[in-house]
Amino acid sequence: MSRYVKISCMAPPNKEVDAELGLEETVLQMIARWKERLQHVLPERPDLIVLPECCDDPAFEGMRAEWLYEYYRYRGNRVRDFFAGIASANRCYIAYSAMIELPDGTFRNATQVIGRGGEICGVYHKNHITIRQKSTSDTLYGKEAHVIQTDFGRVACLICFDINFDELLEAYARQKPDVIVFSSAYHGGLMQAYRAYTCRAHFAGAIWQPDPCSIVNPVGEVVGESTHFYPFVTRTINLDCAVVHYDYNKAKLDAVKRKYGDKVRISDPGRLNAFLISSESEAFTIQDVVREFELELLDDYWVRCRADRGMPGHLEP
Template sequence: MKVIINRLKCYLPIAMMFVLIFQTNTAQAENKVTIATIGGSPTINKNQAPEEQVKQMINFWRGQLMQVLYSKVDLIVLTEVSDVPEGQNAVERMQYLKVRQNRLLDYFASVAKDNNCYIAFGSIRETNDGLRNSLILLDRKGKVVGIYNKNFPTIPEMDEGIKPGSEISIIQCDFGKVALAICFDLNFDELREQYAKEKPDIVLFSSVYHGGLMQGIWAYSCRSYFVGAIGSSENPSEILNPLGEVVATSTNYFNYTKATINLDYKLVHLDFNWAKLTMLKAKYGNAVTIHDPGRVGAVMITSEDKNISASQMVQEFDIELLDDYFNRSRAVRSKHIIMN
């Protein structure tokens, strides 16, 4: 009996180690997240006193949010400056901000908490060094977990008192890392390149303008999903995959859209991987999705299995990742330049 107990004592740490390894390796397998984005701008009576305007803003967003809260969501993205009415001059805006204070933030926080979801919303904030055009992220408990200050306000914005930010914002959520950007930011490569180095899972983009092809460029460059909430009713609010393709969009009838995305993915190039991808699909069948957008030479591998991650799949077949391939190409090019 003593021998058995002693053996158990020896084997138990080893068994626990294997359990921990297994849990660590499979934690990110089939990481599905349901996201909603709501576009358009608040329609309220701007001739009312600031107190009434605040109440109207809360009522407006209550109605808008009900459109996506009829089923469970993990994240809701709202538009740029979603807590301030359109069309105010500088004096009217300051009067409104003094009455509004944190009341819209508190309202959104209560919605996040009651519905166990994250909410990102655009805000004009009064800070010690002036006004900021910000994107605020609330967690599932309604707590502020991140604030991004627009790095590149437009010239008219800055002339009206909006101070530019100087830092990027990467926030760890329970489903992955998110990056925050606002409107005019989308035009500046230096900001995008900073975010790309951080490898976010999702870029959250609150804006008045759409950005067109720039949305796809950001998604592909950052190797991330991209969620845009656009404050213009003429332009759609969309969700893009890491290959820059639209996977969900609002329409001329509905100003919102929802999608369930799987963050357990890897991007790889077709070069040197053709046979390996065939073997991967042959082994895992429906447990893996290999998506080809065409014309770019890159595909997205997504694990549909809760017990094995996309990372484990590519390691098993020694499939070279997209950025690793590009870096290897740079290294080979450098060698040939030296040889010449």
């Protein structure tokens, strides 16, 4: 049974501000610029909007870290509350990435997932901030990474430098997310496809320009990217999907196609020997198809391969 979700990923608007106008005017400028930028995707009626890392940071020539943290303290939750109003008015989720101050006066680089009613569904603290950020501020490393439940599926959050660390993605993979939300100041290159494949999840990346925002499927195919002239991308993905290997499945997949035709989609990225299959019908789920044709999921196949290697007499002395 198809589970279509429409996702929009956005680059930030112009962050340049006139600091001489003061902190209040700076906050108002950032809200106004995001209000304008959001008009490019809200008419698409997305289920989820992903914003880039530190999306409401202002910038000006000669800006000092001390001024920026003063801005964070003054801003508080005002920009977040603006996005909460947008989420509520448009019945969508928003992944809002920004620096936040905790009650003890320390800071976190965080993604707050705002729900369709403007409520906070979950918060992720960046597990892997950079050494530079730690050495120049009161920002601390996050230590937990839990998927966030939404009405369309399970969301895992990554922020920028996080994408490089296997232990974080392996922790997420065990939780079986449906979507990885990546709020970032850089693209990550080949790591985007690798992390989508690691978690068998769709990947939604909101990136600072000039790199593109991107949406990637669980076998590493880019299904949508932003451009220079359109620094945002919206695509509809289907979360009723599964990843299977070529071995022992190819003949069965041919039989699936003969029976169900365009009601089941099979996506082969090439070179990987793994396929993404999805149900495009309201009559059955992809797991129904997996059971009917006794398809072996990729992760189950890896378990079986490891077990076979460990059987008596199978491993070289």
